[in-house]
Structure formats: structure tokens, C-alpha cells
Amino acid sequence: MVTDTEGPTVGGTGPIASVVIPAHDEAAVIARTLVALARGVRPDAFEVVVVCNGCTDDTAVVARTIAPLARVIEIPQPSKAEAVRVGNAAASLFPRIHLDADVELTGRDVVALVRAIDQDGLLAAGPRRVQPTAGCARTVRWYYGFWEQLPRVRSGLFGRGAFALSVEGQRRVSELPTMLNDDLGVDTVFAAGEYRIVDEAVVTVRPPRTLRDLLRRRVRVATGNTQAASLGLRAGGGVPLAEVGRTARRSPRLAAQLPIFLGVTLLARIGARRAVRAGDFTSWLRDESSRA
Template identity: 80%
Template sequence: MVTETAGPAGGRPGPIASVVIPAHDEAAVIARTLAALARGVRPGTFEVVVVCNGCSDDTAAVARESAPLARVIEIAEPSKARAVEVGNLATSVFPRVHLDADVELTGQDVLRLVGAIEREGLLAAGPRRVQPTDGCAWTVRWYYGFWEQLPRVRTGLFGRGAFALSAEGQRRVSAQPTMLNDDLGVDEAFVDGEYRIVDQALVTVRPPRTLRDLVRRRVRVATGNAQATSLGVRTRGAVPLSDVGRTAARSPLLAAQLPVFIGVTLVARIGARRAVRAGDFTSWLRDESSRA
């Protein structure tokens, strides 16, 4: 479905940025994501492309109803990488924002990312991550309480579910090999000075609510990290133990959270070994509790 869009605020003709949203069976959350994206901006400010890939639910119908000006594309293959490729081909507007279907980034915050790229000549920009842990198991709260304080987690583009790219930034990311951890590939595509985290822009990333789902998510991350290392994409390596130690030493609470962080990390790495041995870098191990 292709529709005409109204002009954005300020009289500038056409959309000022594009937003590509891959969505696989996201009927429960896609309306929330699209509503946030429309918040604070006039219709037509962005060219929005939702690529529903391999859906067995009514994600496409919900997306069309929630955002009548969006272009909703349906493909049979359940592949985020293919969905992103199709979405990129469907728009030529830059800067381009890539947005996961289960996170919330307001239109105003998209403008902040786009503005940073245009004003500062950046290749990429990411929002500051907010993870509401109300209703989560205490182990989940403690894991993320520690994880969020690690230096690379605070400054990296990964784990945010949203990032904006210039045309050159998109070219560089598109040249990366297809990986399970696509956001890690994005993070590795840039060096300091080419990107930054825009603290004024906030993205809401809902964490898993149960320890079991947290471990599933971290097994997927550990598997993807191993794949990225084997492909030669992951150059920064694992979080240094020195960073872990310094983080734990910052406060008694972080020191108390450290065993949970280490325990989940070790269990996830052990769980990833089977997939790595089998060369299985496609199983998504999605957690449903964060979508409830």
C-alpha cells in the first residue's frame, strides 16, 4: 500500500527523514510503536515503511489502521535482515531511522536524532535507552541495573532498537554481512566521532519480565556475538573484566547486583554453545513477556 503524505511542519516539501520498521508477528505492539512515532510531529514529517515479514497474525492490518499514511509491505520470508533490505529499497529519504517494532520512539525524538546527524555531520546517532522494569522479576531488574552501567553499554549503538543513519552511514551498514545481532554490526561500523548517543532523545525498550525470558534473550545475544566474532565484524570483543570490576566498585548496590549479572552471562554463554556448534545463527529465541 502506497499513499501520499502531507507536507511536514515548516513548509519543507516532502518528508525530512524515513523510518524503516521490520515487524514479525508484532500485532500486540505495532500500534503502540506507530502511535509514539506520530507523537509531536505533523503527518508527513517522516516517510514510514513497515515491512511485515513472515507474519502469522494481523500485524499488517493493525499497522495500516494505526498509521494510514505509512507504507505497509508484506513479505513471506520471516527474516529481519530481508525486511530491512526491502524497507531500504522502498525509500530513498535520508537521514534514515531504523526502528524495532517493539520499542517506542516519539516523533520529536526522531527529530532530535535527525537534527544531530544534519548539524554535526554524523554518520549515525542513537537515542538514550530507557528500560522500565516495573513488573519484572528482581533478577531481571538487578541484571539490567548492572548492565546499564557498563561503559560500552552506555556509549554503544547496540541494544537500543533504534538508530538513525546518514546516507553514508547506511551505505556502510549495508556493506556489513548479515548477522543475528544486526545492531552489533551497526555499532561496529563506526568509530568514535562518527556517531553519538543523543541524550535528549529517549527510546523505551521493554525488558523481559521473567528470568527465563531474560536468559533466552541473552542466549540469542551471546550466539550473535560469537557469529560476529567468527565473521571478523566484532573487533571490540567482550566487555573487559576491568570494566566489570570498576562498575561493581562504584556502589554497594552495583556490587550486590554483580553476581546476578555474572550468573546470567555465564548461563547465556553456555546456552549459546549448542547453537554455535550447529552453526544456527537464525533462531531468534524471542521473549514474549516484554510484549505482554
């Protein structure tokens, strides 16, 4: 039995799902991710595969120490796409949970995603996203205060750092071309009714603390949006202006945050132009402040 210490249990014996975690130089945060994953369930509840790709730090050592039952694989290429491929080849169970190494999803939350796949017949499921902005610059807080209220952001699978797939869901995702914004690609292959955001499952995604790091993250997203559009996977380069306008009209608070949201979005698109012109859809501009 997989026991949720604050709720019901899941029947059966042995692992109930595989969890694939690609990790590149994540020694500073992988421990909190793995500790959260073990919370509320027995130690062998999941088949956990951590793929350390191109690491120059102690990510693998930390992962083996914190999660001795996990399978930790090291590959030389610093490539998330290759790490996911290797992790999928090593994993044997469905539902298949894909988890970024810098987010926190508890074992109880994984159980909720597994239930959504197994009991509701969904092809994909994502957790509700929480972004703690305490300690972040005001511009960062205002940007995400607006971004989180966009309907597409609230309902999409992207930007969560975690999602669960059925066998058919994994088949569809595996057929996608390699993309900078891999979660955006995932979001495009499921129709309404085939996936759901599960409110009972919560993932903590730590935002950048500084405007500079926010822009680095958003330049990467803008570059990936352009790539997705060029592949025919998503029309346009982001959220439609009409949706932005409707969101701003919902409250005075959102209207006040609108200039910050638009300013950051514009700067990110300008910053992405160089990568787009060069056809560079592989450089990973991650922020370090969220990993502090």
C-alpha cells in the same frame, strides 16, 4: 513545518526522514510503536515503511489501521535482514531511521536524531535508552541495573532498537554481512566522533519480565556475539571482565548486583553453545513477556 508541540520546529516541507520498521508477528505491539512515532509531529513528517516479514498474525492490518499514511509491505520470509533490505529499497529519504517494531520512539525524538545527522555531520546517531523494569522479576531488575552502567553499553549503538544513519552511514551498514545481532554489527562500523548517543532523544525498550525470558534474550545475544567475533567484527564474546570489575567497584549497589549479572551472563553463554556448535545464527529467541 514539522512542529514539536513542546519545543522548536524543523524547517522545510514534506517528510524529513525515512523510517524503516521490520515487523514479524508484532500485532500486539506495533500499534504502540506507530502511535509513539506520530507523537509531536504532523502526520506526514516521515516516510514510514513497515515490512511485515513472515507474519502469521494481524501485524499488517494493525499497521495500516494505525498509520494509514505508512507504506506497509508484506513478504513471505520471516527474516529481519530481508525485511530491512526490502524496507531500504522502498525508502527514499535520508537520514534513514531504523526502528524495531517493539520499541517506542516519538516523532520528537526522531526529529532530534535527524538534527544530529543533518546539523552535526554525524554518520549515525542513537537515542538514549530507557528500560522500565516495574513489574519485572528482581533478577531482571538487578541484571539490567548493572548492565546499563557498563561504559560500552552506555556509549554503544546496540541494544536500543533504534538508530539513524546518513547516506554514508547507510552505505557502510549495508555492506555488513547478515548477522543475528544486526545492531552490534552497526556499532562496529563507526569510529568515535562519527556517531553519538543523543540525550535529547529517548527510546523506550521494554525488558523481559521473567528470568526465563531474560535468559532467552541473552542466549541470542551471546550467540550473536560469537558470530560477530568469527566474522572479525568484534574481539571476544562480550564485555571484558576488567570493565565489569571497574563497574562493580563504583558503588555498593552495583557490587551487590554483580553476582546476578555474572550468573545470567554465564548461563547465557552455556545456552548459546548448542547454537554455536550447530552454526545456527538465524534462530530468533525472542521473549514474549515484554510484549504483554
